[in-house]
Amino acid sequence: MTATDVSAGKPVAAPPARRFKLTFPVLLAGLAGLVILLSVARLVTGAHDITSGGTISAALGLAVPIGLAGLGGLWSERAGVVNIGLEGMMILGTWFGAWGALQFHSPWAGVVAGAIGGAIGGAIHALATVTFGVDQIISGVAINIVGLGFTQYLSKLVFSTMKGGGAKQSPRVPTMGTFDVPGIGQPLLDLQNKRWFLVSDVAGILHGITQNVSFFTILAILLVPLSFYLLWRTAFGLRIRSCGERPVAAESLGVNVYLYKWIAVIVSGGLAGLGGAFLSLIAAGIYRDGQTGGRGYIGLAAMIFGNWRPGGLAGGAALFGYTDALQLRQGGTSVHALLLVVAMLLAAVAVYQLVRQRRNRAALVTGIATIAVFAVFAVTDTVPDAFTSFTPHLTTLLVLSLASQRLRMPAADGVPYRRGQAK
Amino acid sequence: GGSDAKDETSASASSAAPEAKAKAKVGLAYDIGGRGDQSFNDAAAAGLDKAKGEFGLETKELETAPGETDAQKEERLRLLASSGFNPVIAVGFAYSASVKKVAAEFPDVKFAIIDDADATGPNVSNLVFAEEQGSFLVGAAAALKSKKGNVGFVGGVEVPLIQKFEAGFVAGAKAVKSDIKIQTKYLSQPPDFTGFNDPAKGKTAAQGMYDGGADVVYQAAGGSGGGVFEAAKAAGAMAIGVDSDQAKTADAAVADVIITSMLKKIDVAVYDFLKNFTSGSVKAGESRYDLKAGGVDFSTTGGKIDDIKAQLDEYKQKIVNGEITVPTTP
Amino acid sequence: MGEAAITTAIATDPAVELTGITKRFPGVIANRDVRLSVAKGHIHAIVGENGAGKSTLMKILYGMQRPDEGEIRINGSAVSFHTPGDAIGAGIGMVHQHFMLADNLTVLENVILGSEPRKGGLAIDFGAARKKIRELSDAYGLGVEPDALVEELGVGDRQRVEILKVLYRGARILILDEPTAVLVPHEVDELFDNLRVLVREGLTILFISHKLDEVLKVADAITVIRRGTTVASVEPSGVTARKLAELMVGSELPSPETRESTVTDVVTLEVSGLTMAAPGHGPVPKGTSAEQLKADGVRLLLEDISFTIHKGEVLGIAGVEGNGQAELVEAIMGMRSITAGTISLGGADITAWSTLKRREGGIGFIPEDRHRHGLLLEAPLWENRILGHQTREPNVKGVWIDRAGARKDTQRIVDEYDVRTPGIDVDAAALSGGNQQKLIVGREMSGEPVLLIASHPTRGVDVGAQAAIWDHLRNARAAGLAVLLISADLDELIGLSDSLKVILRGRIVADVDPGAVTPEQLGSAMTGAGEDT
Amino acid sequence: MSAFMERLTGRVKLDGVFAIVAPVLAVVFAGLVTSVVLLIAGNSPADAFTTLLDQGSTPRIIVLILNTSAAYYLSAVAVAIGFRMNLFNIGVDGQYRLAALLAAAVGGAGLLPGVLNSLLVVLVAVLVGALWASIAGLLKVTRGVSEVISTIMLNAIATGLTGWLLTADRLGVLSGNAIGTTPIPEDAHAPGWALIPGTPMQVNSFLIVAIIVGVGYAVLLNRTRFGFNLRATGRSEPAAVASGVDVKRMVISAMVISGAVAGLVGMPELLGGSFQYSLNFPAGLGFTGIAIALLGRNNAVGMAVGALLWAFLDSSSNALQILDISKELVDIMKGVIVLSVIIAYELVHRYRTVAAQRRVSRELAAPAEVEGAAV
Ligand SMILES: Nc1ncnc2c1ncn2[C@@H]1O[C@H](COP(=O)(O)OP(=O)(O)OP(=O)(O)O)[C@@H](O)[C@H]1O
Ligand SMILES: Nc1ncnc2c1ncn2[C@@H]1O[C@H](COP(=O)(O)OP(=O)(O)OP(=O)(O)O)[C@@H](O)[C@H]1O
Ligand SMILES: [Mg+2]
Ligand SMILES: [Mg+2]
16 A cells, blocks of 8 residues: 655644635725725815715614614524515614604603613514524514514504604604814815815715714714624624534533524624614614615615624615715716726726736626726716616615625524524 | 796585584594604694684594505505595595595595696596796895805605795795706605605715805705704704694704705695585685795795795796796705 | 452442432433442443433433432442532543534533533643643553534544543543444443553543443453343443343344345446545535645645445444544535535436435435434424425325325334334434434335445344344335445444445545455454555 | 314314414404404494495495406505515516506507407516516526515516506507597407396406416415425425535526516406506505405415405595595504504414324323333
8 A cells, every 4th residue: 555645644734725705905995096086086076075974974874774784694693594674674773763752851861761772673583583483584584574563553643642743753853063183174175175186085975974973973884893803703602603603612611502593682682773873873763654764675786785793784884874965965977987987997807807817707797797897888978767766775786796705694593593403 | 937826726616615514524534654743744733723613614634655656545545435424535646546436436525636637527626836936036135135145945755736836935046046057856756755754864965065055944854854854953054844833843943954844835735625615615626826826925924035025026026927837846 | 451450449338329210301211220339440331221321320420410319328428419519529521422522612612511621719720720631641551632612523532532521630530331332343442441440540430332242351240130120230241242242132232234135237326536635625626636636735634535335235334433424415406515526426427416306316324423314303204204295195296295195104114124113203303313314214225226325234133123224224225226335333344334445534444345354354454544455 | 182172283274274263353353453442433333334334235336346446456465476486576666667557558559450459468467577577586596686676676667667657648648638549449358247137237257267277376386396395495495405406597487477477467457447557547556465365375365355455444534434434444444454454374383283282292101101101
């Protein structure tokens, strides 16, 4: 017998493959590249709104509810419970948020009430899925139906008796303070209005994120790193994640899987409720029947987009919020300019595929797409409202299909768990 | 030009008035949103309430659910008609086909439909409005008040009815200043009607317009309109309300940004219809509530447009006497 | 060392004492009046057939199941465990029969889960955890890297992580449920060395295994469980493996030996130059040679593999799990695309064929993981009969499923292969592992295959079923079937194969004569220890 | 254990019994919850339920329920096809709306006479639905995009496209405030029959189409090779792959078939009700379909019951309002029914699993236990 290989006897322990890793510097470089592209497109098309402070500020406002819903999804799915009921929990949040603020004459009471309202939805989901072990999608759909009906029912009972309220909407809620980084507001604005290459864009972006930011927005943004910290850096979070990856392993180490799943799903509801409360307290200033408009589903999509990670989902929410802000503010012109950005990005991808990956066919396809997008850009001046209305959705689809990343959901996500099932 | 509602007569004779002694039972079917939407449906409800108090009517109001078929709407009207409700009022053009069908089945019941002239019949009164005329006037007001020569229009959902508001507004603004910049935005596309219920989007769109140089924005966006006022308040700019006198109904904190509102007097139309019903003088066919009939108008609450009221009245006169014909499509 | 341990134990209290333990599951009495006394500092082995109730008993001791009756005493005092947490608190640790690891978490996270070191009350003290894991790993020679993802580990490493989990919690009583089932002899020896170190430090170990020679080698005391109850307590010095087996099952140990050769000259399967790149390198142009790929830094799962299997021949592939066996099987089945090489079946080039076409072409497949690849657990037996044969008689007529035909043939398999089931309408999940396996074997044989790929055909299967499966393989081989056999059971491999190849890191590194090699020699060849025979 | 229990858990086909017991129990439970809500709001549950039943049993309402449920059922089947292989097609909504608009436009053009025109309309709808759904399928197999995301996004895109197409200078015809496609000529309308005595209202022939689709669904899934492969993929993808199923092709086929059925969802209304696609065309049926598919456990008969129940509840909202009970109660009831039905199913399922195990073990272990005791 001849053994031709005499090296050590471990099985093929994978040497780290040449996998692309998104590190912080890479991310920064990517963002910088994007700003440069946007700046070029802005100067070529004259669509100065695409990097204005107003746009960035609006993007932030639109991204927050989606991001909070996404964070809600993250908590629940990291614990292995699919939460398609985010929309319903968000609706509960809009209602209770407004109600709390009005009842206790304080927007912060509304924040708390909104979170509690959403958490109640979460508790129902936990009861159905964790305790009774029913199909998680069914429970979520049911919660969406009940959440809507219940709040409409409550509005008729509560808001219609309030001055300025009605069966479909609440009175105007008390407002919350905003935050400005002092001293730089006006200079940044002046700089932005100079319309210089890159400088004005950066000024606009900085203005958007430093001026007139509501405290709720700051809270929401802080919840992203906080969620990361809690889920990835604490014992509590490790236990929650283990419930989503391998609940029997957790059980075998004395972790009370039911308890942690319950907590995670309730927190999930609370976060979605916060997203709803943001809508009624900050974004709109009133509760309005139906004001979530499917944002819960978008939040779910943002979470999947972000690969079940807080940073990723924040990115997804930001992308959605940004494109939504573009289309709502200066729809036709801004989205038209975005076409140029897309064309440039596609061109870059084509070059990358050709030079770095030596994938000629793929490069050809991308190249054709580049030309097509550019042609549309060149022959039109503006994009009709009917098309701008789905800019965020189309962008999300495009980015996902280009990134073609291998998303990885928690291994036991959606799998009902019952104690004592370990083999 | 429009014709007077009072002069409008239908070919067929209207049937006998109900006995005044018996309390009339009025059935009313709402469009999506229903009572409490602080917009279109509420205006109808206001007319109903007023008539109810004055004429001692018995009323029943039914709401609709989103995503219904015509058959389901028909059933609602049928339920009212067959349960002894007469007259039956349908709020919104969505009932067009159903009213036409059900009215034929119940020839003894009087029907009224708001915003629709297609459903005709000997027992159907069509209460329609010249929204474009009222919008023309507020468009003119916007142009006159705008210092930057830049105004905006936020529509809730891009449907022909709302496009009438846009068309009138644009025509009015251009009549004042032909090179004026007009920004328009619809918040959603049918059948996504969330554009009528999303104040956050209304606010963002209006902010975009103010940032884009507008200083007056007119909204025809139902429940999203509140967001437009919020944006105006934040930008220190002006806004124009719709349907009712929103300087009165909006929250005190934002009411002062509303320089005027385009009034669409659905309440008056409903009230008139019920009044005629009780007095036995209901007429079938189209009753057109236009400027001339006082069915649409602009409000002056708050005195913000007192300085230009004379000019607006001039435009009003021209429309009433036919010198200006306002377009209905953008 | 056995004698020494026993003498020390006599003086002290037993570490674990179970009396009258009874546990009923719906319709099954898993444990009935079990008595067990484990002396401190002993390695105490528990043996028994599949389903005898060993794991259940251990889970009861570990607080994962509550006994219906009976008493548990730890170090002399009676205890009542509600959760594994209670047992951990009492100094008990358990390595389960099936790995209890989360693939997508790191070794460190898997180890500390449930007893995390903290700083500031909330945050995990990763530094302290890492340090402690390294210390333990070094002290017991486990060689575990705390920050590796578990999914990147091989089975041996995983096993060590499991042990580390227990040590990390400072357990004084260790339960090891079939820890050697997936290990090669060399790894088993390493494990036993580790256990001896632990025992020297005063730990008590409960050890479950089906491999009786191992048991005899390592245990200080042996308890035999049969049909849920303890039937004997013996000392290793006083019994032979054969005697132990008879205590367990009441019958003789079957042997996997094949008598006369049935190998013919007709080539059934020919694999040449088979190469497969690891995913994550982007698309690799088809046909690039293994050399070229390696030069480009592409990691290869399979590298230039060539062999032939003749009609009537069993070719065995030996190797530590994770060295490319699964990939090789999937490549031949057409379930994974290959980078270079050709595969031909009966002279026809099937490299480009779909899995379905290959199956239709006469390849039968007994998968390594029957729950994952072999069965629809929530479908009745007769539907499982159709799986993999959904284009062939008697399961289908044209595009239609032939229910009557499929059911009739399922009944035939159940009868011929002695599948113990109340009927063909029960879900596959309701059968025990051995019976599930017999159904799969019967199904794959019924397509009259020319080539059978058998991955671990008797893993976890009890002795009776094992013998039956071996018989079926031998008979089919005599009838001209070519078999590619992959197994971790080296006796099985040596006994059944006509020729043997060793796979290491995706390459065939040795040809072995099954008639001459011992399991020990084979084991060291598999780990690349390089001893020539 | 009694012989009765023995029979109940052993030889009786449990599926048959519990398939009925579970939903009935659940509806009773939902009724209880609703009663509590009614009592809290100060309404009489007895009155409410009497009215509901009275209304629901009038011939007119029966016809309405039947006609409405046809569309609901088609939508549920479309969703269920995906569910059976673990694909979550949230996009049925966009698929049927886009399909109905384009089909309406083609039908309104009157290219073909009579029945041929109706067939053309249906064909166009099916093709458009299938094509639109196939985008999500293609994105999933070629780019790995989760169908949950892509179908949500495609719904929004479909809304934008229909909004753009339904304008006066494209497919729409403006009449007053309404805009719709050119009405489909009368000779192409779907026939209907006054089947229910006591009302001239007609039961639409698409009820029969829905039944045929339901039967087709059941046959396709349970009796064909394709259906077997689809279910196998849904139950265990690795096992399906090992058995020779081309999962990528199955994903696309399932999406295409789901989309094709989704294309039919708008047809009862288009060919049997409105005869044009207008602003009034019902939206949101795709989401109703999800709830009904889940309620009916993706089972052809279960979904039929679910669709009828849903249509009944929808039609009951008017009657409740006559009693001054707010219509939102119906939504609460729907949600509670869905939740209680699945919990009931789950409990029954657990009981069944244990019972089945008990049966298997007993039959196998009986001699063994005797033997074991003897040792
Ligand atoms: N959770 C459970 N529910 C129902 N029955 C169970 C459960 N766990 C075990 N059993 C039954 O108890 C019996 C004993 O199972 P156990 O796992 O203890 O066997 P074992 O001796 O460990 O077998 P193996 O050698 O295969 O590991 C099994 O045959 C099974 O029928
Ligand atoms: N946790 C459990 N819940 C329900 N039934 C179980 C459980 N564990 C085992 N069983 C049942 O016990 C019986 C035998 O299981 P067991 O795992 O002991 O068999 P096995 O022959 O050892 O199989 P394997 O080789 O796959 O481990 C089967 O009927 C199985 O369904
Ligand atoms: Mg076992
Ligand atoms: Mg075991």
